[in-house]
Amino acid sequence: MYFFKNKFVNKKDVLLSPDDRGYYFGDGIYEVFRVYNGKIYEQAAHMQRLQRTASEVRIELPFTIEKMGHILTQLIEKNGLNEGTVYMQITRGEAPRAHPFPAQVEPILLAYCTEVRRPIATIHNGINAITLEDIRWLRCDLKTLNLLPNVMAKQAALDHGVQEVVLHRNGTVTECSASNLMMIKDRVLYTHPANHLILHGITRAVVLRLALSQEITVKEEPFTTEQLLLADEAFITGTTVENTPILQIDGKAIGTGAPGPITRSLQSEFERTFAQ
Ligand code: PMP
Numbered sequence: 001m002y003f004f005k006n007k008f009v010n011k012k013d014v015l016l017s018p019d020d021r022g023y024y025f026g027d028g029i030y031e032v033f034r035v036y037n038g039k040i041y042e043q044a045a046h047m048q049r050l051q052r053t054a055s056e057v058r059i060e061l062p063f064t065i066e067k068m069g070h071i072l073t074q075l076i077e078k079n080g081l082n083e084g085t086v087y088m089q090i091t092r093g094e095a096p097r098a099h100p101f102p103a104q105v106e107p108i109l110l111a112y113c114t115e116v117r118r119p120i121a122t123i124h125n126g127i128n129a130i131t132l133e134d135i136r137w138l139r140c141d142l143k144t145l146n147l148l149p150n151v152m153a154k155q156a157a158l159d160h161g162v163q164e165v166v167l168h169r170n171g172t173v174t175e176c177s178a179s180n181l182m183m184i185k186d187r188v189l190y191t192h193p194a195n196h197l198i199l200h201g202i203t204r205a206v207v208l209r210l211a212l213s214q215e216i217t218v219k220e221e222p223f224t225t226e227q228l229l230l231a232d233e234a235f236i237t238g239t240t241v242e243n244t245p246i247l248q249i250d251g252k253a254i255g256t257g258a259p260g261p262i263t264r265s266l267q268s269e270f271e272r273t274f275a276q
Pocket of ligand 1: 032150175176177178179180198199200201202203204237238239240
């Protein structure tokens with residue numbers, strides 16, 4: 001079952017209009033929620049980010065946060081989802097193609113869930129990455145449907161036989177195609193500050209809290225690709241990837257080239273945040 005506009009429908013009954021502005025302009029916003037044991041993880045934080053993005057791009061949410069939460073709970077129940085993700089997007093609405101915001105327009109909500117297992121193998125074994133210039137716009141803090149640069153970046157990684165890209169602006173590391181990046185050097189955790197150049201990841205915030213509770217010094221400050229290559233450990237964070245170690249970047253081993261001890265301890269702490 002999907003939720004579309006104002007009701008639960010089968011996928012074949014999601015009758016999207018070509019005039020949906022999400023389709024023409026990427027004029028919409030979204031969230032991806034993780035479901036562990038039938039429950040949405042960090043729901044309030046995701047809803048808060050959705051609200052913030054909506055207000056910044058001036059899309060009026062079609063329902064209250066409480067009502068949307070209820071819709072997602074029902075969606076999970078109706079689909080009998082235990083472990084997976086919920087995708088929810090809201091576009092500005094339907095109108096003949098023209099750039100200005102339409103005068104009368106109703107935002108359109110689409111939500112569905114997918115059964116996905118935790119990526120245990122890569123969480124355990126790690127991934128490799130390449131560096132790539134971050135060519136995105138200057139509002140990467142907004143979770144909008146304009147994902148072409150992220151799609152291109154991810155494909156570049158796969159074309160190079162690795163799983164992720166480390167994006168940088170003029171040598172300053174920002175984040176990855178669909179995750180945030182953290183590095184450890186001399187027991188200090190570094191990650192890009194949560195400003196307009198990165199998505200303020202929910203997993204990022206959880207892992208930073210865990211790091212502080214483990215008395216690891218956290219420095220939210222920019223660092224370069226050169227510094228990253230000299231790090232002791234590096235890992236990515238995200239709703240679906242959780243906390244996945246990076247073993248090599250541009251063919252160079254990070255630290256020993258195996259998942260590091262701080263990464264491992266943050267991983268086990270992270271697991272405790274959703275374990276029953
Ligand atoms: N950065 C980008 C560009 C992303 O697409 C994502 C995934 N939503 C993240 C970071 C990680 O954010 P979160 O932990 O909220 O999934």
